[in-house]
Amino acid sequence: xxxxxLRTGAELHALVERLYPxxxxxxxxxxxxxxDIIGEHIALERHEVPTGTAVLDWTIPQExxxxxxxxxxPSGERVIDFQELNLxxxxxxxxxxxxxxxxxxxxxxxxxxxxxxxxPYRTSYYAPAWGFCLAQEKLxxxxxxxxxxxxxSTLSDGSLTYAEHVVPGxxxxxxxxxxxxxxxxxxxxxxxGIAVAISLAQQLALSQPHYTYRFLFMPGxxxxxxxxxxxxxxxxxxxxxxxxxxxxxxxxLTYKKSRRDDAEIDRVMQHVLRxxxxxxxxxxxxxxxxxxxxxxxxxxxxxxxxxxxxAGYPEYHTSADNPGFxxxxxxxxxxxxxxxxxxxxxxxxxxxxxxPYGEPQLGKRGLYDSLGGRxxxxxxxxxxLWVLNLSDGSHSLLDIAERxxxxxxxxxxxxxxxxxxxxxxx
Numbered sequence: 001x002x003x004x005x006l007r008t009g010a011e012l013h014a015l016v017e018r019l020y021p022x023x024x025x026x027x028x029x030x031x032x033x034x035x036d037i038i039g040e041h042i043a044l045e046r047h048e049v050p051t052g053t054a055v056l057d058w059t060i061p062q063e064x065x066x067x068x069x070x071x072x073x074p075s076g077e078r079v080i081d082f083q084e085l086n087l088x089x090x091x092x093x094x095x096x097x098x099x100x101x102x103x104x105x106x107x108x109x110x111x112x113x114x115x116x117x118x119x120p121y122r123t124s125y126y127a128p129a130w131g132f133c134l135a136q137e138k139l140x141x142x143x144x145x146x147x148x149x150x151x152x153s154t155l156s157d158g159s160l161t162y163a164e165h166v167v168p169g170x171x172x173x174x175x176x177x178x179x180x181x182x183x184x185x186x187x188x189x190x191x192x193g194i195a196v197a198i199s200l201a202q203q204l205a206l207s208q209p210h211y212t213y214r215f216l217f218m219p220g221x222x223x224x225x226x227x228x229x230x231x232x233x234x235x236x237x238x239x240x241x242x243x244x245x246x247x248x249x250x251x252x253l254t255y256k257k258s259r260r261d262d263a264e265i266d267r268v269m270q271h272v273l274r275x276x277x278x279x280x281x282x283x284x285x286x287x288x289x290x291x292x293x294x295x296x297x298x299x300x301x302x303x304x305x306x307x308x309x310x311a312g313y314p315e316y317h318t319s320a321d322n323p324g325f326x327x328x329x330x331x332x333x334x335x336x337x338x339x340x341x342x343x344x345x346x347x348x349x350x351x352x353x354x355x356p357y358g359e360p361q362l363g364k365r366g367l368y369d370s371l372g373g374r375x376x377x378x379x380x381x382x383x384x385l386w387v388l389n390l391s392d393g394s395h396s397l398l399d400i401a402e403r404x405x406x407x408x409x410x411x412x413x414x415x416x417x418x419x420x421x422x423x424x425x426x
Contacts, residue, residue, distance in 0.1 A: 003041050006199035009328025012335070015041075015198070016191045016248070017323045023086035026125055026182045026219040027063040031161045034181050034194075038163070038217060041198045045166075047230075048159040055229035058222060061126065063158025064092045066151070071105070071132055074145035080132045086184045087319055089151060090131035091123035096151040105147050111136040112318060119319035121186060128155075135319075160226060162218030167204045169212040175345065176241035176302065177201075178289050182219035186321045189310065192248030196335045203339060210346045211239065224289035228298060240265040240345060241302035243290045247334040248326030249315075251308035252277040259283045259294035263301030265345065267398060271408065272341045281309070307334065344408050348398045351391040351415055351424040359388065365421045379406065383414035391415075391424050 006012055019037060024030035035044060053060040069082035069089045082089050090110065108131040110122050116136035124131070130151055162181075177200065179193040194217065201215050216227060228235070242265065253276070255269045261283065270280055283303075285291045287310060293302035307330060315321045362368050368381060386404040387397075395403075401411040418424045 003043075003202075005202055006041060006195065009330075009332035012192070012195040012199060012331040013248075013323065013326065013328040015195045016187050016326060016331075019191045019194065020185050020187055020323055021086070023066060023082075023184045024182055025064050025091050025123070025184070026222055027061065027158060027160050028065045030065075030184070031181055031219065035161065035163045035217060038194065038198060042165045042201050042215070044163040044217070046161065046163045048161055049226055049230070050159050051157040053226075055222070055226045058225050060160045060222070060226065062155045063160075064153065064155050066093075066153040069093070069132070069151040069153070070148075072148040072150075073143065074147070079138070079142060079147075080134050085119060085319060087119050087121050088133055089153075090129065090133065091121075091184070092125050092155070093130035093151050093153055094128050094155060095153050096130050096149055098149045099146050100149060101146055102142060102144050105149060106139075108132060108149075109134060109139060111139050115314065115318065115320070116140075118315075121184070121317040121319075160219065160222065162216065162223050162227065165201055165215040165217075167201055167209060167213040167215075169209045171210060171212065172237060173211055173239045174214050174237045175211045175342070176214045176216060176238055176293075177244060178216040178218070178224065178241065178293070178302075179244045180220035180223065180289065181217050182223070185319070186317065187323045187326045188246050188249045188307075188313075188321050189316065190245045190247075192326045192331050192334075193244045193246065196247045196331055196338065197244055199335055200338050200342075204342065207346075209342075213342075220289060221292065224292040228292060235298060235300070238300050238302075241293060241300055242338075243288045243293070243302060243304040244306075244338075245288050245304070246306035246308060246310065248331045249307045249313060250327065250330060251313065252279060253334065253337060254279040254281060254306050254309050254312075256281050256287065256290065256304040256306075256309070257283050258290070258301050258303045259296075259299060260301055263303070264348065264396075264398075265301050265303050267402075268341050268344045268348065269303060269305065271398060271402065272337060272344060276337075305334070305338070344398065347408075347412050348396050349415070349426050350393055350396050351387065351419070351426055352393045353388050353391040353424055355388075355423055356392075359385070360423055365423070367417060367421060379410060380414060382406070383410045384418055387411060387415045387418055388423065
């Protein structure tokens with residue numbers, strides 16, 4: 001049976017809704033369940049890295065899983081319930097089964113006083129702790145008394161799980177696309193990114209791309225560190241990359257440049273985005289996994305694409321980041337920009353003019369349109385002249401398009417026509 005294709009914004013959004021209830025963390029069965037669903041759409045190679053494995057300066061932690069958690073009021077009513085919303089439990093909470101007064105319980109409760117109806121998202125990955133998250137208005141309504149506190153979780157030796165999907169290209173040089181799969185019920189951060197990445201992979205597979213595209217689905221920070229540690233010997237294959245997150249909110253697209261600042265992916269993204277509302281921000285060592293790929297020892301040409309960046313919208317890391325916050329149109333728009341960007345990246349070649357002394361006669365080769373007065377024909381002819389003039393082996397087609405002030409597609413078509421006529425070679 002053919003894998004289900006994600007073609008429309010509505011289909012992307014439906015996948016977000018399906019993934020939303022799963023409780024994910026940096027390890028555990030929630031990640032595996034998420035990868036099972038991703039694997040229905042694209043083939044995945046999964047990896048399990050055991051607890052205790054050294055990965056660069058880090059160590060794979062114990063695996064965390066949770067079955068249930070709640071706080072019951074003196075009346076017996078569950079006033080905080082993991083089954084209702086998995087954000088109610090602090091991620092990686094150790095097991096608890098106690099009865100305690102509200103005054104003691106408050107030390108383990110997290111709220112957002114400025115957003116009293118929202119539940120925050122909190123974690124304690126690398127320090128043993130436990131806690132619950134709830135709306136401030138819910139906390140304010142709790143009566144004094146003794147509360148039953150239960151967290152039915154396990155922290156034990158297991159593994160960290162991540163997966164890869166490869167779209168083979170005509171060359172083995174790679175473009176990596178990375179998105180994190182560690183967050184629980186947060187739709188924009190990063191279920192929208194996962195859905196867009198799946199659709200992008202499906203569409204690239206239909207295009208017979210030049211580069212090989214490697215899609216990485218892994219937990220944030222520790223996942224990319226693990227991948228880099230396990231792939232250090234083949235890092236030189238990675239020519240370009242993008243970290244994809246926050247792909248479905250209503251804000252304009254934001255591109256964060258690589259540490260190199262002028263990597264080819266940086267220039268391609270700025271070229272594709274220049275005709276639309278967008279922001280380009282400089283690299284900083286804070287954010288998503290681009291900071292691992294761009295760490296000085298690797299210094300890969302990897303940027304980050306989001307709509308509104310992390311922590312840049314009130315709903316970030318709260319229960320308000322639900323499927324209603326992300327839209328089919330926004331996810332479809334993000335997908336379209338990525339498709340355009342990788343289309344430029346995949347065709348951005350350098351050519352050498354084989355007739356560099358004087359301008360070659362284009363008419364006798366049928367390269368001048370017979371309707372020479374048309375504006376589009378004149379633009380095509382100008383594109384050929386620009387390609388011929390700058391094809392010295394050091395200028396890429398993107399260089400030429402930007403210098404000529406022309407769309408990349410027109411310059412690419414001109415270069416192909418000149419190549420077919422024997423006037424330039426790659």
